[in-house]
Amino acid sequence: MTTTSELKQGYYDSAPIADNRTTGWNYMRKPGSAYQAGDTYYLTSYDAVRYAQRNPEIFSSAKAFDAISAVVKLIPLAVDPPEHKRYRRILDPMLAPKMIDRIEDRLRDQVRELIDAFATTGRCDVVQDIALKFPTQAILTLFGLPLEDLQQFLDWVDALIGGAVAELAAPSEAQMTAALGLFGYLQTHIERKRANPGDDMLSDILSLSGDDAWEDSEVLGLGFLFVLAGLDTVTATIGFTMMNLAENEQLRRAIIADPDLIAPFIEESVRLELPAPLTPRITTEEVEVDGLTIPADSRVMLVLATANREPENSDHPDTIDIEDPVSHLSFGGGVHRCLGSHLARRELRLTIEEFHARITDYHIPEGFTPQVVFPGGTLHLDSLPLEFTVE
Numbered sequence: 001m002t003t004t005s006e007l008k009q010g011y012y013d014s015a016p017i018a019d020n021r022t023t024g025w026n027y028m029r030k031p032g033s034a035y036q037a038g039d040t041y042y043l044t045s046y047d048a049v050r051y052a053q054r055n056p057e058i059f060s061s062a063k064a065f066d067a068i069s070a071v072v073k074l075i076p077l078a079v080d081p082p083e084h085k086r087y088r089r090i091l092d093p094m095l096a097p098k099m100i101d102r103i104e105d106r107l108r109d110q111v112r113e114l115i116d117a118f119a120t121t122g123r124c125d126v127v128q129d130i131a132l133k134f135p136t137q138a139i140l141t142l143f144g145l146p147l148e149d150l151q152q153f154l155d156w157v158d159a160l161i162g163g164a165v166a167e168l169a170a171p172s173e174a175q176m177t178a179a180l181g182l183f184g185y186l187q188t189h190i191e192r193k194r195a196n197p198g199d200d201m202l203s204d205i206l207s208l209s210g211d212d213a214w215e216d217s218e219v220l221g222l223g224f225l226f227v228l229a230g231l232d233t234v235t236a237t238i239g240f241t242m243m244n245l246a247e248n249e250q251l252r253r254a255i256i257a258d259p260d261l262i263a264p265f266i267e268e269s270v271r272l273e274l275p276a277p278l279t280p281r282i283t284t285e286e287v288e289v290d291g292l293t294i295p296a297d298s299r300v301m302l303v304l305a306t307a308n309r310e311p312e313n314s315d316h317p318d319t320i321d322i323e324d325p326v327s328h329l330s331f332g333g334g335v336h337r338c339l340g341s342h343l344a345r346r347e348l349r350l351t352i353e354e355f356h357a358r359i360t361d362y363h364i365p366e367g368f369t370p371q372v373v374f375p376g377g378t379l380h381l382d383s384l385p386l387e388f389t390v391e
Contacts, residue, residue, distance in 0.1 A: 281302060
């Protein structure tokens with residue numbers, strides 16, 4: 001372990017993650033499984049991260065998002081047990097794979113239409129042409145909101161998603177302006193769906209009664225969670241998965257020949273190129289982790305990315321192996337495991353399937369090197385141009 005002031009504030013921001021994730025995450029692991037840098041504590045080993053995830057009464061998610069909760073409480077992320085259990089009991093079945101099945105055909109049509117728009121041109125930008133649009137279309141579809149509102153949603157998302165959640169900071173003026181616009185939009189549709197329910201998740205929530213009934217503020221909090229945590233992460237992951245396929249022809253050919261390999265490929269890609277590599281927590285009491293004493297009310301970062309690449313857990317910790325996928329924590333763990341993980345996996349699978357249905361021979365243009373945006377709230381690519389043979 002490394003303690004006290006041996007490492008300075010900004011240690012994470014100085015990691016060479018943008019240049020090379022293997023080097024960068026080894027840099028974050030080097031001080032130990034639990035250490036302090038400035039006023040932040042980092043847990044980097046699989047066991048240390050899992051310990052924190054399994055003890056939410058000590059490592060609070062709710063307290064970590066106090067600044068955001070002053071504006072809107074992100075349901076259920078910014079709620080700890082026992083209150084949290086009520087939300088997950090209601091929401092988990094609504095986002096189970098069989099429930100995603102009921103919108104799969106619409107999602108497939110949406111991503112197919114995005115791909116058809118450039119399939120005859122011989123080139124595209126995966127981020128701009130697919131990844132920025134499809135996840136927002138998926139959320140609009142899930143909630144039964146008009147797809148015609150896509151651009152307005154994209155504008156709000158662009159304004160809202162920044163470093164505030166990752167840095168536990170209060171929202172900026174621009175974020176507040178976007179938040180008010182989104183508030184008004186969601187409130188309007190909440191009222192419409194209370195009067196005229198549809199076949200969608202938002203209507204299902206609004207139809208709850210008795211002790212399960214939700215107030216409008218809770219519905220707004222859920223909507224904001226999907227915007228802040230469920231859009232840029234999937235956008236980033238689509239970019240990373242397509243980058244991995246474009247850079248590895250052998251891997252791409254294997255997946256095209258056997259679509260059953262898409263699922264393990266997605267797990268491996270998400271394990272290595274997770275867009276949200278750190279999860280914030282605040283301690284509610286003094287706790288010792290791997291010999292390091294962490295005081296109460298301390299900011300703790302669970303470094304999921306280093307836990308995913310732990311050499312003790314795999315003989316290929318830093319490379320993709322679709323024949324031997326490694327378990328990972330990219331979707332979190334414990335009571336706060338990612339609410340939308342099944343939807344995210346479905347979006348990734350549909351993107352790969354529909355892209356390969358039209359385009360199989362593609363590559364990153366000569367002279368272009370994908371640039372990972374870091375530091376920031378989410379690891380992502382701003383651009384991923386591809387050139388391909390028109391089929």
